[in-house]
Amino acid sequence: MINLLLFPVLIPFLFAAVLLLFPKKVKAQRIVTMIGLLFALASSFVLLYKVKVDGVQALTLGSWAPPFGITMVSDMLSALLVTSSLIIALFVVWYSFTSIGEEREKAFYYPAILFMLTGVNGAFTTGDIFNMFVFFEVLLMSSYVLIVLGGEKVQLKESIKYIIVNVVSSSLFVITVGYLYSVVGTLNMADISVKLAEVGPSGIVTVIAVLFLIVFGIKGGIFPLFFWLPGSYAAPPVPVLALFGALLTKVGVYAIMRTYTLFFTADIGYTHNLLMILSILTIVVGCIGALAYFDVKQIIIYNIVIAVGVILFGASVMNESGMMGSVFYLIHDILIKGALFLLIGIIIKITGTSDLRKMGGLMKRYPLLAWCYLIVAFGLAGIPPLSGFIGKLLIVQGGFEGELLWQSIFILASSLLVLLSAIRIFIYAFWGEEKGDHLISKKKYRHLLAPAITLAGITVLYGVGAEYLVPFMADATNVLLDPSIYVDAVFEGVK
Amino acid sequence: MEILMSILIGFLFMAAVYLILSRSLIRIIIGTGLLSHGTHLLLLTMGGLGGESAPVLADGITDYADPLPQALILTAIVISFGVTAFSLVLAYRTYKVVGTDNMDLMKGNEDND
Numbered sequence A: 001m002i003n004l005l006l007f008p009v010l011i012p013f014l015f016a017a018v019l020l021l022f023p024k025k026v027k028a029q030r031i032v033t034m035i036g037l038l039f040a041l042a043s044s045f046v047l048l049y050k051v052k053v054d055g056v057q058a059l060t061l062g063s064w065a066p067p068f069g070i071t072m073v074s075d076m077l078s079a080l081l082v083t084s085s086l087i088i089a090l091f092v093v094w095y096s097f098t099s100i101g102e103e104r105e106k107a108f109y110y111p112a113i114l115f116m117l118t119g120v121n122g123a124f125t126t127g128d129i130f131n132m133f134v135f136f137e138v139l140l141m142s143s144y145v146l147i148v149l150g151g152e153k154v155q156l157k158e159s160i161k162y163i164i165v166n167v168v169s170s171s172l173f174v175i176t177v178g179y180l181y182s183v184v185g186t187l188n189m190a191d192i193s194v195k196l197a198e199v200g201p202s203g204i205v206t207v208i209a210v211l212f213l214i215v216f217g218i219k220g221g222i223f224p225l226f227f228w229l230p231g232s233y234a235a236p237p238v239p240v241l242a243l244f245g246a247l248l249t250k251v252g253v254y255a256i257m258r259t260y261t262l263f264f265t266a267d268i269g270y271t272h273n274l275l276m277i278l279s280i281l282t283i284v285v286g287c288i289g290a291l292a293y294f295d296v297k298q299i300i301i302y303n304i305v306i307a308v309g310v311i312l313f314g315a316s317v318m319n320e321s322g323m324m325g326s327v328f329y330l331i332h333d334i335l336i337k338g339a340l341f342l343l344i345g346i347i348i349k350i351t352g353t354s355d356l357r358k359m360g361g362l363m364k365r366y367p368l369l370a371w372c373y374l375i376v377a378f379g380l381a382g383i384p385p386l387s388g389f390i391g392k393l394l395i396v397q398g399g400f401e402g403e404l405l406w407q408s409i410f411i412l413a414s415s416l417l418v419l420l421s422a423i424r425i426f427i428y429a430f431w432g433e434e435k436g437d438h439l440i441s442k443k444k445y446r447h448l449l450a451p452a453i454t455l456a457g458i459t460v461l462y463g464v465g466a467e468y469l470v471p472f473m474a475d476a477t478n479v480l481l482d483p484s485i486y487v488d489a490v491f492e493g494v495k
Numbered sequence B: 001m002e003i004l005m006s007i008l009i010g011f012l013f014m015a016a017v018y019l020i021l022s023r024s025l026i027r028i029i030i031g032t033g034l035l036s037h038g039t040h041l042l043l044l045t046m047g048g049l050g051g052e053s054a055p056v057l058a059d060g061i062t063d064y065a066d067p068l069p070q071a072l073i074l075t076a077i078v079i080s081f082g083v084t085a086f087s088l089v090l091a092y093r094t095y096k097v098v099g100t101d102n103m104d105l106m107k108g109n110e111d112n113d
Helices: A002-018 A026-054 A076-099 A103-107 A109-125 A130-146 A153-184 A189-199 A204-219 A231-232 A237-263 A268-292 A296-317 A321-352 A367-381 A385-399 A405-430 A442-464 A466-481 A484-491 B001-018 B023-046 B065-096
Strands: A057-060 A071-074
Touching: A002 A026, A002 A057, A002 A071, A002 A076, A002 A109, A002 A231, A026 A109, A026 A466, A057 A268, A057 B023, A071 A076, A071 A109, A071 A189, A071 A321, A071 A484, A076 A109, A076 A237, A076 A321, A076 A442, A076 A466, A103 A109, A109 A130, A109 A237, A130 A153, A130 A237, A130 B065, A153 A189, A153 A204, A153 A231, A153 B023, A153 B065, A189 A237, A189 A484, A204 A237, A204 A268, A204 A321, A231 A237, A231 A296, A237 A268, A237 A296, A237 A321, A237 A466, A237 A484, A268 A296, A268 A405, A296 A321, A296 A385, A296 A405, A321 A367, A321 A385, A321 A405, A321 A442, A321 A466, A367 A385, A367 A405, A367 A442, A385 A442, A442 A466, A466 A484, B001 B023, B023 B065
Parallel strands: none
Antiparallel strands: A057 A071
């Protein structure tokens, strides 16, 4: 099973290609998509087990020895991320059956999701920096389709901006790869790591590091570069929003974590400090945004920005607790944002508006939804024993160990603001008098609630069962902190 | 030769930024096209220009061109063609639905402010 690590990339791709053949048969589309996702998820679990038992897996395509051929590498971090992205996709697709509408389903909605998964999983798995650009383009191209699908006025207006921002950032990505190539003369990430270690700290490498931060920062939504995110993410319907919010920004975050631990470890004083300052500012701006809006979508979207800041802060301190906290929080955030968006989607479907001031009193008729939302909101804010707690605790612990007292206290304080912003939704939407029409039938409500509750259950399990996940997280942390494990795995067959 | 290429690339980037900052949608898309052309030339220059022979292994050939940047540019060109085509179609649809191609008039949306 040497090709095992390609399965989560190739299975969605093959199923998407098959789905293109019969776009009008909605039932068949749904079934085939589900089968494909289940296959991919099963393969990713096998991969997870394999990586746990045998260590980092590397595959050189066409048996061209590294650094000449394209390498695919699956370490614990990427295996975990691939698994969680497939879980999210599974629930979003399940939720879409009742939510997205037949018109969109007939317009290649499911193939676009599967192609996007190909890009996301590919970007998580690739061991070649230019190949990462290609997979980024695959996921971006599918995200362009998803964001514009339906062709409403808002969608068209926002997707134009989304596309232009991403085209410019993709150009910058190629430019940066070009600079990197002129310095080290290779594209293989393991080889770059070795060569850059030989070059040592130098000005040009720092410039490349900052350029990479800008490129991935635009995708991930860090402080000065997140400006496109609130507008563009609010435009598409909720299942697409859930997919984007849970996955797309995390690809940028993963790329920053990967490049900043594997390549740019020579000048930590400058690059990682910059990353830390930006992540703190990201949290500040995210908190302001999350409290400023009365629109449920916008509140949760700004919570994505906060989470990106928290994860990158943990990564920037570069010690064991901080990094482990980052990995914990990264997976937590993928799951919890997915669950939150699905629940928010039900609220919007029931009330027909996303404005908090126009809703109220849902508690009486929809108690299950209310309690489920409350649990997820507590998980988001990090109330023990739910899933946000462990990650944030480790990140703050890492901050204290790295003697970043104020910054760590800041992270703790931001939890309170996150809780406040999430509870505001609860108070406005579920308490008070009943307002507005209830536009949804009982049957449809149950169909929408099932995937959301299951996903919320998974986030709870992730928090409560954290003890069983620690060995996995420790493996991921070890690879991040000690690049030689990664490098040795890639060059294993050569030496 | 590298200096000349750098100036050309800089000029392309300048024109691209000028066009991207303008208000008309179609100018912005032309701007992104120029940006990707500049990027591809930069990639070529970064790999080092020159090299007398084709990059084929044979006896006595030492001064050969670097094949890798050309492969990268081929990939990047195909991608940028695809994205440009998509954004042109999207710009047309947006013009039809929104009724303008002026980016100033596409700010905000009715629900939020």
